[in-house]
Amino acid sequence: MNRRYDVVVIGGGPAGLGAALAALDAGTESVLVVEREPEAGGILRQCIHSGFGLHHFKEELTGPEYAERFVQKAIDRDIDVVPNAYVTGLALDSDDTRLVRVLSERDGLSTIECSSVVLAMGCRERTRGAIRIPGSRPAGVLTAGLAQKMVNMMGYLPGRRIAILGSGDIGLIMARRLVLEGCDVVGVFEILPYSNGLTRNVVQCLDDYGIPLHLSTTVAEIHGRDRVEAITVAPVGADLQPDMSKAWRETCDTLLLSIGLIPENELSQSIGANLDLVTGGPIVSSSMETSLPGVFACGNVLHVHDLVDFVTEEALRAGRFAGQWARGVRRPPDTVSLVPGRNVRYSVPHTLSPDRPHTIYLRCKERMQPCVLRVGDLINKKLSFVVPAEMIRLKIRPSLLDNFYGDRLTIDIDPRD
């Protein structure tokens, strides 16, 4: 590890590695990736199922394989990756210099100078506290991602008889994984009337194994003094409150939570980056630059993705612009703000520039089918259906913006017959 780099990337998962490679491709000479785990690769290392890479590599890979391709490229390109390292602080020193304080086992606490920074810290899982499940507090209540790490990397089972709250993809994937390891999965309970994970995961992770998916149902209470002994589950009404008159008890020793992911932006907040209250991630321009000059963001720290391929796509863009920044390229500010309208929960990036093509990621608020996606008067795209669990990706050609002179484009999703 040197004292100065062109670009420092915080986080060595697919977002960070993609950004680091793109920064090199943009002509920078030195890139440092700060990774908190003992090796780069990120959470993909524990996502041993397949389904990754169809867009980016045009083939279906497992998580570890997808990660390894990027790790190998980073090695081939001589990118410095400092493992077991943690960024304790970040400061903007001058227009050209950012200071990154890195704590690592190998080098202690050191300050690295760089021109630009890419935030790629990923996300964390929502916990029991976030949804306030009443009852006791025994061992055996854990997030699906923690269980995934225990099973796939450590070789331990979180329990024998498993209930899963929330139908996020990690929960669905873990249901199948635990059945293959000989556990009983008593059911997946989802408070919404539809699954929060990809349909294909409902099919191949639950249906294939006869695991029931209870929609519009939640865990109303946790029982057990030392270890989970049972849960009370109940259907919910339109107000999402449990109807205790229809509650029932499920015996289990483990409750996995797959109830959503939250971008990890404590560091971004500490340096004053403006956050989008809906995504939980920084507000970014079309060059993936945050409100702080020279600080870029991509991947799950920006907004939670369903597909790593789109993380990579976003990371390549962030890395390219971070690299250009380090080489002294300054772009004029974007001129068009992109505003979520009817049935659009959020869209990223937050602003556009008419001079180049854009890829926009967005999510709807609620399921709608069939429907039409509109971007101002510029785009009118028919979609067969939209669901909140599946991110929508939209390409905007520069020619589309040629005759647009406004400063604001609203995205709407409306029903159609």
Added chain:
Amino acid sequence: MATETTSYTCISCPIGCPLQLEHEVDTIREVAGNNCDRGAKYARQEFTDPRRSFSTTIPIAGALHRRLPVRLSEPVPKDRILEAAQRIHLLSAEAPIRCGEVLLRDLLSIDGIDVVACRTMLPLE
């Protein structure tokens, strides 16, 4: 003869197209609802010989982690998944292992279905 329709959800990619397969007894007439060729292929396969792939882990000695993720080179018949998993769980490995290395050939004595390492694991120094 009467034409029947069987519905599937395509699992070939994250889009998850709803598929309808029309057939007369065992003869497939048409697949509808797919956005690409993989959907049609999936529905036909699912109707005649449903297969699934899966990943699991085996213990590995001398590496950074205690488990090595492995996958199948080709899917196995759907009704033999648990049997396949149990067979794989009898394996173990020792570092170094290279990503893509074949750990077991012809799983369940089916030609061409291999168990493959999903990542490289180097020996610990």
Added chain:
Amino acid sequence: MCAAVERRMYDVAIIGGGVVGCAIARELSRFALRTVLLEKDAEVGFGTSKTNSGIIHPGHHSSNETLKGRLVVPGNALFDQLHDELGFAFRRIGELTVARDKDEFGKLEEMKALGESKGVPGLEMWDRDKLNREEPNLSRSLVGALHAPSAGVINPYEFAFALIENAQANGLELRVDAPALDVDLRDDHLEVRTPQESVPARFVINCAGVFADRVANMVGLDDFAIHPRKGEEYLLDKRLRGVVRRLIFPVPTAVTKGILIIPTYDGTLMVGPTAEDTDDRYDVTTTREGAEKVFESVRKICPPIDERATIAEFAGLRAASTSGDFIIGPTSVRGFINVAGIQSPGLTASPAIARMVLDILRDEGLSLVENPDFDPTNEPPPRFEQQSVERREELASSDPGFGRMVCRCETVTEAEISFAIDRGARTLDGVKFRNRAGMGRCQGGFCTPRIMEMLAEKLDIPLHEVTKRGGGSWLVIPMESGGSNAEGDGPCSDE
């Protein structure tokens, strides 16, 4: 009993390692005595103490007519010295009892007079303007407040750990996972039976908290009963740090002291507790109704506090006695001393209770000879996050353990987790309550595996024997798959 091992009589056996038992143990370790503390759980402080609100009360909420009212002011006064000696976190942040109307403001005047008569320092009435200035996030409809600057906050479990660590360093013997199953009366002593052994002692001190009546029953005493009263608390995200700077109390009613807003020592806000009687001495469940009660009450006083900011919730049992007061004193059974019914303000009173117990023991004929080697101080290990940049650089370069961040939400390094285990942590909760690892936003989602590994390594146990908090609170099961190659066709070589 094997004749070769002389079974030495203990001078004192303390039943129960809550803050009261630990405070007594530490006080006794000043003297040349053979003392043992028997704790039913895996670690001290894991019962009621762990779930205490952590408030060091000034003492103006209760009159001198009760024992608890008399012990609270002297207890409060002892905390500065204890903090200096033992190094647990303690800060006098002050307390505001807020009035919603004129009637309540009148009650504050009465509380002020009561407090002054008891020697509570610095009490001051604040009008609406001053209140708005000092605590701008409180409801504008409040008419005023009584400020008590001597109120403080601690982490109660940390207090228990600090006390027991010092007591142990000065010769106390600690037995964990050692519930008292029975107490036998002998001619000149008592025998406390635990699952592991029979402990002979001249004096037995019953600090068994919510089980104190059952322990008293073991020697035939049935003159009081414990009726546990449950309190639910809700811990809020760090982003609400600083919304209030002082402890905020509503004006107490005859029934309850109400729902409080507590800026914990670590800066995180906590709201609660509820007060519900329960028959179940293990009932530490939280409820939908409890949460509603807490947030409804708190919103009226401090509108920005939002239940969606909850990151954790828990409940504890107050060991309320039938008398409603502390029950401290010798009994008709020679050598058996009750320290029971210790409910609020028991944490504040605990150092004063410990001194009172010394006097009782002396009166009962125990000779207290000073322990010449007594060292009143603990040396707490450094908290990395709280050090200056220079000191952090120094620590990280001298010990790689400080260079490895394990809990990133609360920034706890590997070295600090090592220290916690060296100082008695045997469980995940034991680590968490010593240095906050796993207590933050992700609630252990990321750091649990590493902490489990460290516990397994340092305690020399397999990973699947690491527990959340002892007993049956197991965390993982080893996977059975793999390794046997039963069919003889091992891995192919790379081709």
